[in-house]
Structure formats: structure tokens, C-alpha cells
Amino acid sequence: MQRLRANAAKVRKDLSHLGTYGTPGTGYDVSFLLGQVRRELGLDREWQVVIVGMGNLGHALARSQTFATQNFRAAALFDIDPGKIGEEVAGLPVRHVCELAKVVGGISRSIGVIASPASAAQDVCNRLVEAGTVAILNFAPAILAVPPSVQLRQVDFSVELQVLAFYVAHPEVTPEPQDAPLSGL
Amino acid sequence: MQRLRANAAKVRKDLSHLGTYGTPGTGYDVSFLLGQVRRELGLDREWQVVIVGMGNLGHALARSQTFATQNFRAAALFDIDPGKIGEEVAGLPVRHVCELAKVVGGISRSIGVIASPASAAQDVCNRLVEAGTVAILNFAPAILAVPPSVQLRQVDFSVELQVLAFYVAHPEVTPEPQDAPLSGL
DNA sequence: GCGTGTGAAAACCTTCACAGCT
DNA sequence: AGCTGTGAAGGTTTTCACACGC
DSSP: OTTTTOOHHHHHHHHHTTOOOEETTTEEOHHHHHHHHHHHHTOSSOEEEEEEOOSHHHHHHHTOTHHHHSSEEEEEEEESOTTTTTOEETTEEEEEGGGHHHHHHTOSSEEEEEOSOHHHHHHHHHHHHHTTOSEEEEOSSSOOOOOTTSEEEEOOHHHHHHHHHHHHHOTTSOOOOOOOOOOOO | OTTTTOOHHHHHHHHHTTOOOEETTTEEOHHHHHHHHHHHHTOSSOEEEEEEOOSHHHHHHHTOTHHHHSSEEEEEEEESOTTTTTOEETTEEEEEGGGHHHHHHTOSSEEEEEOSOHHHHHHHHHHHHHTTOSEEEEOSSSOOOOOTTSEEEEOOHHHHHHHHHHHHHOTTSOOOOOOOOOOOO
16 A cells, blocks of 8 residues: 555546456455456466567576566577577477568567567567567567557666666655556466 | 656746746756766766676676766676576676675775576675665565665566556546656767 | 745645445 | 446646746
8 A cells, every 4th residue: 555655546447448347345355356357457368478589688688587487488588609509498499580580470469578689679679570570579689669559668777777776865755656567366 | 858757837837846947037057967866866976787697698787888978887797597697797796695794895986787587586685785785676576675775776677567567458547647868968 | 147045836646534235 | 245447537647838147
């Protein structure tokens, strides 16, 4: 409650946007409601995650716990370095990026993850878009251009450090609550 | 401009909170203004970044471009695995976590980065707090407790994927602009 | 003329408070 | 009695529009 910096009224109003699932005098059926929230968030179907760039970051992401519990599956791994092709990471073979179009083209609801150097990021991005990926998560410090039909999201280490620096410099400013994963059942 | 989803009035009002640095009829002295923004964000001094957990993620972070250009310096690296101690990453030796208090205690304005497994995250966090770190950036999927004087920020791969899934499921919702690094001069 | 700084208006979001159902 | 759903009040943020300095 104080973690969200919200009160009961706000929670009720927010939930009311999903539909009217509460029972006056009794409360909410939590597991039913959670299912509705998952549906609304698009988490009721499986997403295929494709990682491009099998350096340290790509390895870390491929092995991430995320794939153990959530509705996200690691579907394919790519790199451009011939020395890495064929290596198995988290049970999947690393393929050459030139196979990306072929392999990813046949996957629906695929999310591309860019873990390449910044210099290669736009090229990787183009290949992912071309292959029909619906969303891209970019860890490279580069600004990417995508068509409006593709959702793009950036994660940037230096942004996170800068945000922390700001709040340390201004302790009087209350940080806004961060997004938290929907994990429970 | 459309990247920020803002208009001229908002930019002017925002800048006016820093002070009145514009010249009517002429505009802003961009490099002076940028300096003021950097000062306000706390980026006018150096920050010492301490990374704990030298797995794939820790390696990737230690080698990150962030340390080449920004006012953030990689100050020390730690791990608990004796096999990794002494290894050099990005010009720094990997030290054992039991040295953390000693090494980090002497550093001012230090930011701790947790790149350990989730199971170790709270322990690492406690050591960092104990050593006087002013801010912590946590990459482990764990919810951490810190005293209110320490700024805490989470980066979670599964949150990012969930956010993307939501926007793909709801193309009619315009994503809110993401934080971007202050990089230019 | 041009572009900033800023009160006032408008839009938006949060909180209150209560009617109504269990 | 207890808890939801929701209009209305209250508060905050964004936009407008214009006075004033270059």
C-alpha cells in the first residue's frame, strides 16, 4: 500500500477500469481478479523471446529466472561471432544472425532483445523488425528507429545511475514508485 | 520535442524551475544551461560505482560504456567465488566480498550495484549499506529493504518484458516517454 | 520581430464520501 | 456491519496567451 503510494480509493478506481469484479460487503476474488489483470496486461499467452548478442549480457539474460516462471520463453539466440555459433546457452544453440530472418520469421508473438554493442544495434533492430517481431527491448546505449507498429523499450545503465544521482542530490524529493513485476498467483 | 511528448510551454516552465537563465528574444545559452541541468541532477561531481557479483551481468556492467563518458567511475569489483578473486576486469581486480566494508568504507559518494543471484541480494545490500554507500542499483529479482537514507532502484528484466507485452496488447495506448541519459555537452 | 517567463484557464488525476449491495 | 463502485470535491500538471526584454 505505502509501497505503491496509493490508498484504498485509488486501488478501487483502478480496478474498476477492468470491469466490476468486486462483491460489495465481501471484497474481491483475488485469484479471479489476478487472472483479469494478467489478461489485460497481455500475459495470458506465451511470448517468444529472441536474444541477439551473446556476450556477457546476452548470456545473463538467456539464463535469467524470468524464463522459469513467467509466460516468456527463450525461443532463439543469435550472435555474429563464428566462435560462438553452436555453443549451447540455457539449452538453446547460438545461431548466426544471418539465420535470424528464417528462424524468427516463423515465430508469432516474438519479442526481440538487443544485447549487442551499440554500433550493431540498429542493424540488429532492422533484422528483428523485418522478421516480424512485435516488440523490441534494447540494452545497447543507442537510439533506435522502428516503425510505429513495433513497440520499443530501452534499458540503459547510465540512465539508472543518473536517476540515483539525482535522488541522492535531492533527498527532499520522494522518488516515484517503480514498476514491479506481476509475479504472484 | 515529440520524443518528449512536450511542447515549448512545458519546456520553458520546466527550465524556469532551475532559475531564469534564458534571454528574451535570443533564447538559451545551451552549454551554460546544460551545465545548470547537470548540477541540478547531481552530475557535476564524480560518483564511485561498486559492483558486487562478477557473473556475466557483473562483467557486462563493469565493461559498460557508461564508465568511459559519464561522471561515473568503476571503483571496485567484488564476488564471493574464490575462483574469480584476483581476476582483472576492465582494469580492476575482483576482490572478495569480505573486503567490501574495508574497501568501500573509504570511498565517498559510492553507488553500489548488485549483480548477484537473488538469494544473495539482501546480504550484499546490507554490506553495501553498512559500508556507507548512498545509493544502490539492484539487478537481482529480489525485493530489498534499505534504510530511508539510502536510495534504492531496481532493474528487472521481467518487468521490461511485461511492459512491452502490455503495449503490444494495447496498441491504442501511447507508451509514456522513457527516461533518456543526459549525455550531450 | 522574436522568444522567454508567467499568471490564468483548462485538462487531468487523486481523494473524499456516501449510496447501495451482501 | 463491511466493502465496492462512483459522482463530486480537491489538487496537481499541462497548456494557453500575453507582457516584457532583446
